[in-house]
Amino acid sequence: MAGKCILCGGKLRNGICTECGMDNNKTDSAYRSQLNRNQCESAPLTHVHGEENAEPYKKPALNHPRQQERSPSDQDGNTAKKEMGAGTTPRKYTSNNGNTNNTVNFNSYREMSKRPGGTGMSAFHTPRDGSKTGLTVVVIAVLAGIFLVAIGYENRTEESITAEKIIEDPDYQDPFDYQQPYDYQQPYDYPEYTFDPYQYTTKELAPEGENWETDLGAGAYVVGYDIPEGQYIASAGEGMRLEVADMDSNVWFSEYFGENDNEVLQLDDVRLFTGAIVMVNGGGNIHIVSENAQAAAVLTPPANPLTEEITLTDSMVAGEDFPEGTYDIVMATDDFGIVSYELPKEQGMDYGLNFSFLMDAEPSVDYPDYTKEYKNAVLPKGTTVTADGLTVKLVPSARIISEDYQAFYDNYN
Template sequence: MRNTCSLCGGKLKDGICTECGMDNRKSDEAYKSVLNQSDCANMKFSHVHEEGKAQAYEKPRMNQTREPEERKAGDSAAEKARDKGAASYSTSQYQSSGAYTPRTFTQGQKQGKKSIGLILIIGIIVVGVVFLFVNGISNMSSSETTDEIWDDDFLAEDEENFQNDDDQFAGANGNLDEDGEVWEEELMAGMYVVGIDIPQGEYTLTGKDGSSYGVFDKEHSISDNRKFGEEDVYQVENVELFQGALVCVDGLYPVNFSTKNAQTQDMGTREANPLTESYEFSGTAVAGEDFPEGTYDVYAVGDDFGVFQFGVDLIRVDYTVPFSFSTLMEKNPTEEYPDYCSVYKNVVFPKGAVLETKELQIKLEPSSGVTTTDYLSFYDNTY
């Protein structure tokens, strides 16, 4: 047994470090695996780095992450579920990344940790005392003005602003006409544009387990997604769809859209798709290089199941936005795995979009129509 601690270099007594309290009698390998682990380990596929730490990037995203399922020995169906869960990403999500160098501990770093640790502890105590002292003085000087700030008018306004916190579309900019036509349709997995595929209106959406929808409308401050079946919710009311919004549907089962004030008089139509050829591949492909940019229906055609995803940089006035999309696909999905779809309609691939499927074999079939041939601008209203 070592005479010094493998973590801080301190002296050991009966295998216990007298400095940091680490039990050195246990397996060194178990500790090494923890000490040498990157801060990015076990993070979601999509996250951002901030001040040297990885943080989950939750919004905006189009669907919820599917939780990994338990694997049971000898159960082929359960093994399949485990593999699917492990491959799952947050469907239809945005992705942003940053440079990060993980910090690890090695044997050469052990010397000197004892003194450094003591200095850090003393420094933290001093900073804490100073903070408490300054904060106490600040609170004393501002106590008289606090009551003036939190007056009745302010509280009334605050209550009005947040009384609809549970409303998924609270704060939406714009008003919908109350009068209109009755319109109802079931939409399968795919991308749809309000004003072309769906008339503007206030909708009731109904779906089954595994199916989900997302509404993305930067112009009207709307970014929301729901997965049916969670908390036994299979119907969502008062879903406001404004002209130009992008609506995404995912899963095995279609989602029913129903409204009584559809603005069908403002509906446009899709243009003829200039593309005519289909493309089939697995692995990685780049739009504009391996196949023409454009609007395609994506089909799962191989025996494998998995994640279909792509990413592209969206160009803004003075910056770019990294955008990524992903969905779960399988050639013949069943009700056992309702998160998976066999085809995803109307996917727009701008030039430079990088597609990734790994073992999943897919086929790109030109969609029946397009909303625009300026493919990069298709995502302007999403973020």
């Protein structure tokens, strides 16, 4: 099992990477040189990327609706289908924001008055005896409009007058004028952002409790049954990952442990509310410790009604090939690879929840993200478990949370 993939660093089986699938048997220099080869190496330094038949960018007119700038021919069929749905006729782009339901067909109205029995439209047909009355109405409407415009001009705010002066200034430059050169050498100060996984929760933890600590290996755990509710400090070594899913409390986050970028060695504020799902991945343990754990409120989970072990070598479906339930997934042979399980997709979804982890019969410090066993995998009816050519055993876990196995994943919705 020695050797690592030259592309991703994953484990090799017969020279094939079990993680990215690359064939590492091809060790000639030409093959390796292609890994980091850039398609632009042979092009001149002044070359520019662009699409064939691409039209040059045209700056949009100020305060001009974009719908008027595009014609139906400017929009390809794929875009039209995306907006209207497959199998429907693309809508026409008109001056009223694309709505053709109220678009007036003036030619049809002119023809209606000429046809025998045509009623015409009063808006386009003025009786002769009402010409004077109509003229009076028009004059009054014009005078009223002038009066309203005068009032609006006098009531302009100072901000609007200032904006007009700025735009009318001959030295004014449009801030969105893309013809102006941009100094790419000038550094841009991005606003500092700190992710707070608890910013949307309204729940609070009890300030007092008991001192409690434990080590969590790879597996799924439920707060209130396996772990007391409380605020924890979590620490772990390289290759470990902690995920907390608690939609009932509006909390979800995932953290990798290690010394690389975007990894941590310790989490000082892990708030676990009753009902949250805590998932651990990796070959070691995550140590959690709390000073306000609600240990007295922990419920004793029911015993697992299943007793039969299942040997799995390829893909099997819960409820069809083996009973649905809660299992520990354990390596059965001297091998390594990926094990995954996917829940049945819900109505209207393209796929269901999917979980995967790296497994190895003999975990080592060289590959700290591989584990030999994954505890408490809840497999509802219809869940497909895939061992990717490995031989693993599904061993009934010591406990379950409920025999409503599908409800276990409500915290992911």
